[in-house]
Amino acid sequence: MAKQTMATRCLDRLGIAYTVLSYDYDPAAAERGQQAAEALGLEPSRVFKTLLAKVDGRTVCVAIPVAGHLSFKKLAQQQGGKSAAMLAPVEAERLTGYKVGGISPFGQRRVSPFVLDASAGDADWLVINGGQRGLLLQLSPADAIKATSAQLADLLA
Numbered sequence: 486m487a488k489q490t491m492a493t494r495c496l497d498r499l500g501i502a503y504t505v506l507s508y509d510y511d512p513a514a515a516e517r518g519q520q521a522a523e524a525l526g527l528e529p530s531r532v533f534k535t536l537l538a539k540v541d542g543r544t545v546c547v548a549i550p551v552a553g554h555l556s557f558k559k560l561a562q563q564q565g566g567k568s569a570a571m572l573a574p575v576e577a578e579r580l581t582g583y584k585v586g587g588i589s590p591f592g593q594r595r596v597s598p599f600v601l602d603a604s605a606g607d608a609d610w611l612v613i614n615g616g617q618r619g620l621l622l623q624l625s626p627a628d629a630i631k632a633t634s635a636q637l638a639d640l641l642a
Contacts, residue, residue, distance in 0.1 A: 533611055
């Protein structure tokens with residue numbers, strides 16, 4: 486498994502420190518994020534999944550804890566819109582340059598606004614996808630925000 490991805494190159498260019506965590510990705514797992522947390526022995530509240538959504542037709546990148554569920558109503562309100570929905574996997578892959586199951590908020594082909602669930606701010610570190618299935622990155626929430634110009638918001642249903 487390659488350790489260099491668009492995400493790691495992005496963080497390297499920005500001088501942001503991170504730790505690479507690898508695990509055996511199971512495409513058949515019902516909850517892939519939960520599977521990653523379990524494989525690494527991490528608390529699910531510290532592992533964040535990256536999602537792509539549309540709010541009134543505008544693409545938004547979102548990260549929430551793997552055990553959580555995105556509130557489309559809260560996301561739409563946070564973005565000043567009326568409605569939100571998930572982006573189709575094919576469109577998410579085309580826009581980001583990553584495969585579903587490996588989408589990272591860092592180094593995307595086309596940058597979208599990034600909203601990080603507010604629970605990330607409660608910890609010293611978080612784990613988020615590193616741009617490849619089976620590859621996660623551990624870094625501080627402050628560095629994740631810095632790298633993406635993220636907004637923090639309560640996004641959980």
